[in-house]
Amino acid sequence: MSDLQGVRGTRDFYPDEMRLRSWLFSHFRAAAQLHGFEEYDAPVLEHEALYTRKAGEDIVGQLYGFEDKGGRRVALRPEMTPSLARMVLARAGALPLPIKWFSIPQCWRYERMQRGRGREHYQWNVDIWGSAGVEADVELLAVLCSFFDRVGLAPAEVGIRVSSRKVLQEVLDSVGVAGEQFAAVCIVVDKLGKLLPDEAAAQLGKLGLDNTAIATIQRVLGLHDLDTLAAALGDDSGAVAELRSLWALAEGYGLTEWLEFDGSIVRGLAYYTGPVFEAHDRSGELRAVCGGGRYDRLLSSFGGKDLPATGFGFGDMVILELLKDRGRLPQLAGSVQDVVFALNPELRPAAMDVAGRLRAQGRSVDLVLEEKRLKWALKHADRCGAERLLLLAPKEWERGLVKVRNLASGAESEVVPDAL
């Protein structure tokens, strides 16, 4: 009966879990919409080449790809950005810029199962295309902080570590490492936190970096304030100027409490070109809550004309772990407000009439469809988290009355249907 289990690494959402997911998504949506972002979506299935053309990344090895019945290579999307690029390219020139769009796609990967890592997750994606300034990057940080604020997380609990790909770029330039090694170095550097310094040095050495380059990278990546970075990269550093400008704007939004400069943040995807960031719980127990950055040269990798672009992806799993750890998950009752119950089948038309009246007022009404005892109906109403039980009982209904029981207080009254 293994076919009666879900596919390994996938989740079912029973109503309890669905309520939590809907609650989370509603805050994703609200934070984005308050900042003027519009929702879009793309199919979960794409041509595999959409991902493999940007070769050399972990994401390709973990593609949930397959051949369809027509012999085409297709894949369940591992991330949303390539679909977004495809959509923008399909309407190249026709979309008014800037684009401020968000989406909450389900993304897939195929890899050996690890504890706490599924094969699918939902990922809130928020992107701005067509806006070259650091203002756009700060706007994304504002969306992010507004989300944290909405779900009750404070800067003391969650921090956003910010750097720029330009920091690493300038370091590599200064030690004479050619541009083509850059992406490969970024991918190794992204994993440095998990490696011992010697292992890291060995991996960077394999990419052709000499000891001076490796030492310089390791030193700069260890920096945590902009002034020291400025001293290391020099007064005319574009990276430093960009980050200072980002901080000044973040100040204008009142966001700096959330931010810290962290030279080790480079992000794993090859396509980033400017500011990059990750949000982490301050206790450091969990994986990154979200990550993103600027990727101004993505479209040319698809053969299109580049557009400045910046965005982030924010999975649904780590944030729920974090909120759970902090005791911040809401208690979400079902949506049923009234349970309507007829004590005998003859009263069912009357019960339907009462249910219809309440629904016309916008109330969520569960009508009991089976012959049950009053005791069952009370238990059922309680389990639903309903506010009231409306009872159609022979004696009361003869007098044209409905019995209304407030389930919190236990108070009962008798009401004519018109007054419900």
Added chain:
Amino acid sequence: MSDLQGVRGTRDFYPDEMRLRSWLFSHFRAAAQLHGFEEYDAPVLEHEALYTRKAGEDIVGQLYGFEDKGGRRVALRPEMTPSLARMVLARAGALPLPIKWFSIPQCWRYERMQRGRGREHYQWNVDIWGSAGVEADVELLAVLCSFFDRVGLAPAEVGIRVSSRKVLQEVLDSVGVAGEQFAAVCIVVDKLGKLLPDEAAAQLGKLGLDNTAIATIQRVLGLHDLDTLAAALGDDSGAVAELRSLWALAEGYGLTEWLEFDGSIVRGLAYYTGPVFEAHDRSGELRAVCGGGRYDRLLSSFGGKDLPATGFGFGDMVILELLKDRGRLPQLAGSVQDVVFALNPELRPAAMDVAGRLRAQGRSVDLVLEEKRLKWALKHADRCGAERLLLLAPKEWERGLVKVRNLASGAESEVVPDAL
């Protein structure tokens, strides 16, 4: 660049299309929630055996199935009911009954492309499990009519054709056709509308039915009122009693205007056992808007203990065609209410402050992130469908004022930030 197109038969949802989808889904949700249904979800990917174990149906030939990297046969779900059955079985006994659940899954099929038939669609699924009476079937019809009502469709435009699998069952019993042929006959009968009577007779003949059986089936399927059906099936017909009881309850809900008995409705899936229905536009131009019915013996086909169950599926494509034809599609503006624009970069922190204040009030604010001219900002605000443009201009800001332009009336005022 074919990899830069979406997979054939799939849709992208740009913000315009996404707004329409969200509008449709919001009415799906509201109609279900008003009737006390709770949302659930399951992964789009399932083991292929979940579908192939109920063999002999069109849906299997059209499965979007494939082998994953671990050599397992998996499929993109063609319909939601098997996933629902899997979820219920996984918690067999632990779920309080009845279950009233709904979902809006994306469903997939792989077939030769036809005009207007994609390879994916979204399908609103509404189901009641654990409730054996026709009350549950009527409750589903109430959800359906409540949805039609919400989107502005009247009984004169949309009708729900109702019958019961028991009608065909009794006809076959009466002509001595054995039970095992029943499912196969249903699948042919479901297509009768597309066949000439002679072709239909030939197909039924191939299933082993004799001429008397075929003539009886064709006659009863042509019936359109319950009294004639009662005359054909006899006074003690369970099918007639069930349908009369359904109509009486529908009367209690005031739904009978929407309903018509139609002996030809049997539905294509083998698993239905009782009342079945389809909604159609009355003009008859489009395919069925939705369809459903009772399927009390599904769980035993999965090796579980049966539970009474009834439900319907309602695709997103035909209803949107219908609403478009009837001129009932809403004009949906973007969500942006205010555009905030700083006339020069020095005023950006002030613009951020203003944007932040408005967002704290719950307003959707698009902050202009680029250096632009006022003319551009006005055009942009108009394109967004915003209500107001809030302008940070040097002279006004020196006096601590923000210029507020009402975009509908053109009226302008100057306001201190605290009064925004």
